[in-house]
Amino acid sequence: MKSSKRTEIVKLLQGQQTGQQVTAMGWVRNKREGKNVFFVTLNDGSCLQSLQVVVDPTTTSDEVLRKISVGAALSVNGTLVASQGKGQSVELQANEVVVLGEADPEKYPIQPKKHSLEFLREKAHLRMRTNTFGAVFRIRHHLQFAVHQFFNQEGFFNLHTPIITASDAEGAGEMFQVTTLDLKNPPRTEEGEIDFKKDFFERSTNLTVSGQLEGELGATALGKIYTFGPTFRAENSNTSRHLAEFWMIEPEVAFYELEDNMDLAERMLKYVIRYALEHCAEDLEFLAQRAAEEEKQKPQNERSEMGLLERLQFVLEHPFERLSYTEAIEILRNSQHNRKKKFQYLIEEWGADLQSEHERYLVEKHFKKPVILYNYPAAIKAFYMRLNEDGNTVRAMDILFPGIGEIVGGSQREERYDELKERAAAFGIEPEALWWYLETRRFGTVPHSGFGLGFERLMLFVTGMTNIRDVIPFPRFPGSAEF
Incomplete structure (x- = not known):
């Protein structure tokens, strides 16, 4: 089989092959x-x-010229x-054009x-060919790589936790059922x-809605683990912040107290943004x-004070504000927003x-920097x-x-057997349902902590x-599993 010897466009644009014979392949964005x-x-993504690409009609057949249309794939x-024109440093003077795949221009x-x-969104099978979504999904790749690199450098082990589970980590009950039973006539x-x-x-x-519970088992054996996988929630929500299928990053660390956990999360966020x-x-x-x-287009009073790049740089340059839930409630209760009833949900107690x-409000109006809240009501x-x-x-x-609100949620985990059993019972969780989780508190229990970072929320911010x-390439939300 003959090799194409294709050179990616990102390398051609560096100009190091100027004057050489090259082969580029990609999809037509425009033709004039x-x-x-x-x-x-x-563009090849x-x-x-x-x-x-400069095409001489005298050396290219009319049939090929007709087939060169927006969306077509060419070699x-x-x-x-x-290049003599504006906007590009190099261009390709075509000797031979082969149409690999036509696209009906109509x-x-x-x-x-x-x-x-x-x-x-209705054209999710093609939207990655646009500049906006090409940029978004290249960044998504780099952020994923950065997450794995960060944890690897920190000495963590990546643990694959199950996607099919019998436990509800959050206790919310909004889960997708997995079954092979005949739904028309179940036993x-x-x-x-x-x-x-x-x-x-x-x-x-x-x-699964979370790999956390299984992740804790890994942490109490390997010391430091993280999961990075798909999670699912059957929450009937159509907001701009919720998905039914999303990706979670969940580290769990033995011998970590709450402050260690906060330090790790802040360090990780700054690493991947940098x-x-x-x-x-x-x-x-x-x-x-684009942003x-x-x-x-927004009213003056709703516009962000910083552009995207400034916002990212700002997060890197400032330590996150840390305060207790109790302190936050006092700030919110005494705020002008609350007193003038500008909050949809008023803070009263x-x-x-x-x-x-x-x-x-705490992040954007009061502190004007990322905030870590801790010690919440049980x-x-x-x-x-x-x-x-x-x-x-x-x-x-x-x-x-x-712009996001909560991006990370975590805690020091309850390592004491009796207290954990009592708390689970208060949430209506039968001990038999989580016997293996409870049992880790009887065999060499230690203080340990972890958190969950919704990867798509990180993507929104970046x-x-x-x-x-x-x-996310193929979003899943109520009424939508098309692609």
Whole structure:
């Protein structure tokens, strides 16, 4: 089989092969006709910029010229030369053009014009060919790589926790069921209930909402582990911040107290943001310009004080503000926003479950920097969080980011057997359902901590996109599993 000897456009644009014969392959973004010449804009996804291809109609057949349309895939062999035009340093003088795949110009939906994000969500099979989504998903790759590199450098082990599970880590009950039973005629027990003993796993199972509980088992053997995998939540929410399928980063560390946990989370966030700034400069600059255009459409009082790049740099340069939930409640209760009833959910007393509007007020209006809240009321947090000596609060911590609200949620885990069993019972969790989790507290228990970082929320912050459905290639939300 003959090799194509293709050179990626990102390498051609560096100009080191100027004067040489090269082969570029990609998809046509645009085509325009000049005087006795055709200019074709070719992009192969390797970078934001496209390569200008100059096609001489006297050396290319009319049949090939007709097939060169927006969306078509081409292989172009020619000479890379310094460009005389504006906007590019080099261009490809074509000697031979081969149309690898045609695109009907009447039907191809991604034309060289501005398309709404809503329209592009309906074309998720093609939207990655646009500049915006090409940039977003290249950044997504680099952020994933940075996460793995950070934990590897910190001495963590990556642990694959199960996607199919019988436990509900959050206790919320919003889980997708996994079954092989005949839904039209499932087997029944004598009491008329579905007989899961006849199911594949011989019990009721679901798609996981978190790898945390299993991650703790790894931490109490390997010391430092992290998971990075898909999680699922059957929450019937159509907001711009929720997905039914999303990716979570969840480190768990033995011998870590709450403050160690906060230090780790802040260090990790700064590492991956710095990595993105260093390795995704071109894509981030493009998205920053796009975000700035969007800001201009907003009312003056709703515009962000900082652009995307400034916001990312600001996070790197400032330590996160740390304060207790109790201190935060006092700030919110006494704020002008609360007094003038500008909050949708007014803060009236200690124990209130903070909403996104409260989190963003603390970050964007009051402290004007990322915030770590800790020591939350036990009543509004999960059963596995360690109870403080006051009996009312748990060693939980949330990290709040501008424009996002909560981006990290974590805690020191309850390592004491009796207290954990009691807390689980208070949440209606039967000891038999989590016997293996409880048992780790009987065999060499230690203080340990961990957190969960929603990867798509991190993506929202880094890219400046405003809808979580636009930072994952194929979003899953109520009523949508098309692609």
